[in-house]
Amino acid sequence: MEAIRVPGNFPKSSCDLAQGWASPQHTSSCLRKHSDVGTSSLTHPLKNLNSQSGRFKAVFEGGRSSQFLRRFNRNQLLSWDSYTGHGGPAYKLGAANSRISEPEMKQGSSGSVGFSFERKNFRSIASIRVLGEHSSTNVCKSDSFNWVLKGRNRFCLTPICGVENRVALEVVLEAPPPNSPLHSPEAAALESASYLESLSSPRAELGNRSSKATQTLTSLKKTILHSSALTDMSPFRPGHLVECFEVEGRRRLSGEVNISGAKNSALAVLAGAICSEGQVYLEMIPDLHDVRRMFQVLQSVGVKVQRASSGFMIDAKDLTSVEPCSEAVRKLRASFFVIGALLGRKGEAVVPLPGGCNIGARPIDLHVRGLEALGADIEIRQGKVFGRALNGRNLTGGSFFLDYPSVGATETLMMAAALADGHTTLSNVAQEPEVVDLANFLNSCGACIQGAGTNTLSISGIRKLHGTEYCVIPDRIEAGTFLIAAAITRSSISMNPVIPKHLASVIEKLRTIGCQIQVTRSDSLRINCAEMLRSCNVKTLPYPGFPTDLQPQLMSLLTTCSGQSVLEETVFEGRMRQAEELQKLGAQIKMSRNIAIINGKETGSLLYGAPVLATDLRAGAALVLAGLSAEGTTYIEGISHIDRGYEKLDLKLRLLGASIQRAPCLPAELTLE
Numbered sequence: 194m195e196a197i198r199v200p201g202n203f204p205k206s207s208c209d210l211a212q213g214w215a216s217p218q219h220t221s222s223c224l225r226k227h228s229d230v231g232t233s234s235l236t237h238p239l240k241n242l243n244s245q246s247g248r249f250k251a252v253f254e255g256g257r258s259s260q261f262l263r264r265f266n267r268n269q270l271l272s273w274d275s276y277t278g279h280g281g282p283a284y285k286l287g288a289a290n291s292r293i294s295e296p297e298m299k300q301g302s303s304g305s306v307g308f309s310f311e312r313k314n315f316r317s318i319a320s321i322r323v324l325g326e327h328s329s330t331n332v333c334k335s336d337s338f339n340w341v342l343k344g345r346n347r348f349c350l351t352p353i354c355g356v357e358n359r360v361a362l363e364v365v366l367e368a369p370p371p372n373s374p375l376h377s378p379e380a381a382a383l384e385s386a387s388y389l390e391s392l393s394s395p396r397a398e399l400g401n402r403s404s405k406a407t408q409t410l411t412s413l414k415k416t417i418l419h420s421s422a423l424t425d426m427s428p429f430r431p432g433h434l435v436e437c438f439e440v441e442g443r444r445r446l447s448g449e450v451n452i453s454g455a456k457n458s459a460l461a462v463l464a465g466a467i468c469s470e471g472q473v474y475l476e477m478i479p480d481l482h483d484v485r486r487m488f489q490v491l492q493s494v495g496v497k498v499q500r501a502s503s504g505f506m507i508d509a510k511d512l513t514s515v516e517p518c519s520e521a522v523r524k525l526r527a528s529f530f531v532i533g534a535l536l537g538r539k540g541e542a543v544v545p546l547p548g549g550c551n552i553g554a555r556p557i558d559l560h561v562r563g564l565e566a567l568g569a570d571i572e573i574r575q576g577k578v579f580g581r582a583l584n585g586r587n588l589t590g591g592s593f594f595l596d597y598p599s600v601g602a603t604e605t606l607m608m609a610a611a612l613a614d615g616h617t618t619l620s621n622v623a624q625e626p627e628v629v630d631l632a633n634f635l636n637s638c639g640a641c642i643q644g645a646g647t648n649t650l651s652i653s654g655i656r657k658l659h660g661t662e663y664c665v666i667p668d669r670i671e672a673g674t675f676l677i678a679a680a681i682t683r684s685s686i687s688m689n690p691v692i693p694k695h696l697a698s699v700i701e702k703l704r705t706i707g708c709q710i711q712v713t714r715s716d717s718l719r720i721n722c723a724e725m726l727r728s729c730n731v732k733t734l735p736y737p738g739f740p741t742d743l744q745p746q747l748m749s750l751l752t753t754c755s756g757q758s759v760l761e762e763t764v765f766e767g768r769m770r771q772a773e774e775l776q777k778l779g780a781q782i783k784m785s786r787n788i789a790i791i792n793g794k795e796t797g798s799l800l801y802g803a804p805v806l807a808t809d810l811r812a813g814a815a816l817v818l819a820g821l822s823a824e825g826t827t828y829i830e831g832i833s834h835i836d837r838g839y840e841k842l843d844l845k846l847r848l849l850g851a852s853i854q855r856a857p858c859l860p861a862e863l864t865l866e
């Protein structure tokens with residue numbers, strides 16, 4: 194491999210800080226102030242490199258000055274792409290480091306530079322390694338830099354340790370052989386990295402999610418982004434290069450993590466917005482693939498969706514169709530719940546059978562039978578559910594007992610009954626916080642729903658619902674995932690906003706195994722974990738029992754606890770597929786149907802990094818957590834599942850000090866060849 198050294202020469206006094214680390218603001222001002230210093234030059238002409246040579250190494254010294262990078266640019270092979278000293282691309286691209294606390298991230302970030310590699314010399318970037326080096330008296334650690342692939346031949350590098358007087362970076366680029374998949378047009382899949390990083394605008398990035406919807410509807414009418422930009426999807430195609438998470442384990446986490454709005458509430462409330470004929474302003478809507486797909490579902494029946502202020506404005510006044518887009522519906526479970534709202538509003542609906550996590554059969558019989566009890570005629574053919582009010586106009590109130598307290602069926606029927614003629618009683622309903630959130634939302638639109646949070650709902654139908662402003666609850670499953678992340682890494686972290694009551698069963702189990710959890714404010718939690726945690730037995734149940742959506746993550750944790758744990762999944766029959774993947778990391782798990790017997794030995798098992806596959810959303814989260822604890826590197830494929838339901842999981846973990854990156858990888862079926 195050829196190496197090019199690029200020396201920089203920056204005066205020491207200007208940017209030094211006593212501790213060797215600066216706040217981003219300080220770094221930024223240093224960068225601006227001294228952009229005219231530095232005498233970088235190429236000691237080896239890059240242009241002499243043979244484009245076929247495969248890889249080269251470039252070493253930058255003193256590389257924290259934009260000017261320095263501009264000069265580097267003039268050597269033609271690297272072209273300066275973007276630079277900001279304060280709150281610009283570094284922020285937007287999600288550059289993060291454990292040493293930058295979240296409030297600092299909000300205000301600005303250290304300098305970020307984008308590099309473009311001209312294609313005449315390098316066809317594409319296969320991988321980048323950024324290495325820190327000792328320089329002068331300061332130590333620059335390798336995790337003091339962050340990089341993001343921005344496409345086939347562009348990447349963005351962010352030196353977090355901008356205060357270092359003399360910094361050396363080593364960037365290794367590999368130009369793959371001409372027949373590599375990277376050279377095919379499909380290499381555009383690499384751009385998914387930048388897509389994922391750019392999912393939210395800088396303002397939305399870890400922003401103040403706890404703020405309530407305070408703006409008036411009038412001011413919110415000044416929307417800032419049109420809806421077409423809200424539903425862009427990643428260009429993944431089967432068989433092409435995909436992203437995986439690369440997790441370096443055995444690092445402690447610290448700091449505070451910001452919890453997003455609840456996925457399952459947001460999706461239900463978005464479906465519920467169809468019930469309203471007024472303008473609905475929603476806050477705490479997380480930026481997730483599932484939410485974007487839900488926007489597509491709404492838009493396909495004529496609902497207007499616009500980003501407004503820090504939330505979204507939804508206008509379902511003029512519905513143009515009762516048949517939502519099949520492609521979007523088939524990608525998530527909650528999309529199906531719109532059938533209740535459409536039948537309620539229009540007296541008819543045609544909704545494809547839904548998708549969602551592959552965790553069991555997931556029938557819709559309770560939805561169907563419940564709708565029939567409300568006066569709908571339902572027929573299922575060609576993968577679609579055709580429903581219409583028997584009287585040709587509206588649904589009518591009725592009584593229905595759910596054989597199982599299904600979350601989705603309760604939500605579907607609540608929406609339908611809210612608009613039906615007359616009174617409805619639903620018994621043995623789900624009591625999950627997301628069900629209560631939907632009821633609160635519909636009531637804020639003028640619906641009359643009583644009993645949410647108990648096992649019986651009493652609903653008086655109201656023909657027309659009005660607009661509202663509503664803030665979705667924080668995601669208890671995301672919060673639970675971070676609690677377990679702290680436990681599996683034996684760390685101490687805080688989180689906010691949360692509703693501690695929603696996590697009661699989870700907190701209780703974590704305390705049983707030895708974690709200390711304090712409710713520090715009404716909406717904040719802190720967890721401290723000792724080195725030795727002990728086993729426990731857990732069974733998933735409908736709320737307020739232990740949530741099935743945290744079972745896979747808990748399984749990862751229990752593999753590291755001393756003694757034998759028995760974990761039973763009772764909600765979904767196929768939700769322990771992560772066990773097989775955890776075994777690849779060395780976990781001692783014996784499966785018997787839906788029961789996992791986990792042996793953590795006397796001192797708890799040590800996991801070892803390996804390539805694994807996320808088979809669904811929470812299984813993916815479980816593997817990330819296991820990777821955080823494992824010795825070595827864990828590569829997690831199938832992370833599109835994780836992006837369905839976690840808002841920037843990797844960025845949030847990095848902010849806590851984890852080493853987790855998105856990296857391009859060949860999907861399993863290609864690597865088998």
Ligand SMILES: CC(=O)N[C@H]1[C@@H](OP(=O)(O)OP(=O)(O)OC[C@H]2O[C@@H](n3ccc(=O)[nH]c3=O)[C@H](O)[C@@H]2O)O[C@H](CO)[C@@H](O)[C@@H]1O
Nearest residue numbers: 457526527555556557558559560597599600601602764765
């Ligand atoms: C988008 C959303 O909110 N998803 C959540 C919702 O899924 P979802 O609403 O699909 O889950 P349900 O509560 O409906 O499912 C629970 C059980 O009931 C069964 N069932 C369900 C409906 C039906 O008509 N017939 C039937 O037999 C299911 O197969 C499953 O075994 O609740 C689950 C249980 O808390 C969570 O894991 C999901 O994250």
Ligand SMILES: C=C(OP(=O)(O)O)C(=O)O
Nearest residue numbers: 526527549550742810811
């Ligand atoms: C199972 C889940 O989601 P969905 O119901 O959307 O598949 C989940 O959130 O864990």
